[in-house]
Amino acid sequence: MAKIKKAYICSNCGKNSPKWEGVCSNCGQWDTFQEEIISKGDTQQEKKNLYRNTSKTKDSNKPIFLSDIQTGTTQRIITPDGEFNRVLGGGIVNGSIILIGGQPGIGKSTLLLQVAIHINARILYVSGEESEEQIKMRADRIASPQSECYILTETSLEKIIAHSDSLEPDLIIIDSIQTLTSPFIDSAPGSISQVRECSNELQRYAKETNIPVILIGHINKEGSIAGPKLLEHLVDVVLQFEGDRNYTYRILRTIKNRFGSTNELGIYEMQSDGLREVSNPSEILLSQHEEILSGSAVSATLEGMRPMLIETQALVSTAVYGTPQRSATGFDLRRLSMLLAVLEKRCGIHFGANDVFLNIAGGIKSDDPAVDLSVVAALISSLEDIAIEGTTCFAGEVGLSGEIRAVNRIEKRIQEADRLGFKHIFISKYNTKGIDLKQFNIQVHTVGKVDELFNLLFT
Secondary structure (H helix, E strand, O other), X not given: OOEEEEEEEEOXXXXXXXXXXXXXXXXXXXXXXXXXXXEEOOOHHHHHHHHOOOOOOOOOOOOOOHHHOOOOOOOEEOOOOHHHHHHHOOOEEOOOEEEXXXXXXXXXXXXXXHHHHHOOOEEEEEEOXXXXXXXXXXXXXXXXXXOEEEEEEOOEHHHHHHHHHHHOOOEEEEEOHHHOEOOOEOOXXXXXXXXXXXXXXXXXXXXXXXXOEEEEEOEOOOOOEOOOOHHHHHOOEEEEEEEOOOOOEEEEEEEEEOOOOOOOEEEEEEEOOEEEEOOOOHHHHOOOOOOOOOOEEEEEEEEOOEEEEEEEEEEEEEOOOOOOOEEXXXXXXXXXXXXXXXXXXXXXXXXXXXXXXXXXXXXXXXXXXXXXXHHHHHHHHHHHOOOOOOOEEEEOEEOOOOEEEOOOOHHHHHHHHHHOOOOEEEEEHHHOOOOOHHHOOXXXXXXXXXXXXXXXXXX
């Protein structure tokens, strides 16, 4: 008979403790220990017999010389979704385990179901939250299935693996990891011990059978993926699906990727028939207004290896209530305060008696330092009520002494602005080393300090 015992588990790092602790000695977080009832089998062999199909298990790995290892042999499943392939580094690696997190209703299930019914492979789509009829209704709304997509509504990990052994799919999709239960754990679905146990078994199964597994994960109120932090360390790829309910656009970010870049970004537009890939992000991040207004400036930014143009909008008005307000949407508020201080100290432009509101158009969040120059230009434009030409963009970091610092991959930023028809771009004069500016049709202006930018644009 199974031995039952209680344990206290840290919800942040997954550490086990026989008694409750106020602060975790492993990660240092306070009040994160939760009581779990754990049941384990009499022997580990019983557990192995339940999950393991020995006929599919690979031979044991042996030590091999580093020089004998061949690179470039990683096999990937290429999906019809170009944005999904981009964030994964070129496709789904066989035997990998991928975790996608996001807010409820943001479109995680829609995205993966869309991939499942369009990919040319045999797919096992496991849903622990929706019925077959609900999934069929969503699939009919998206498009007619073009692949061998099998739907399984099950929460028992034992039965899921048994069905996978008989079906032999090319890809398994789990919606979601918080709904799965293991027969060796007595706690409720979604608990720390259940999520950890199920994730460990799915990882082992993926590595032994070479079948990739995609997991959908819920997030908590802090915005991080629910469950133990161990879950994010366990998987090979962590993707974050973001978006605002007031906008139709969704952003798929790479948080962790053992097989590619960790700074890639994919953009989708939510429509009635599913998610549409946005191959040109600048089309949604630039305002479509005919009239040129003050307080608007375009920045040539970079997300991973992907250049895009975004619009920064600033509104500077007289403070009516005595205490000036500072508000930023899509931009770091503390960095905005720093830029305002630089303008006051180095350029003599005073904002102390004004309310300042800053917004990145399109609902995107940017932490690229190259946006600084366009923010400064938008702030001055709004304060002086002088509009900036719509064919002008900016790319540069602003330092505390008022200097315009160089940014990385400036050629890609200039090429993107040139491709979209911009006529002028302002960059740091320290960014021109080794670059032939004559190869571009766009006129490149180099500045070294913020006051130089002010003299060129507003005087």
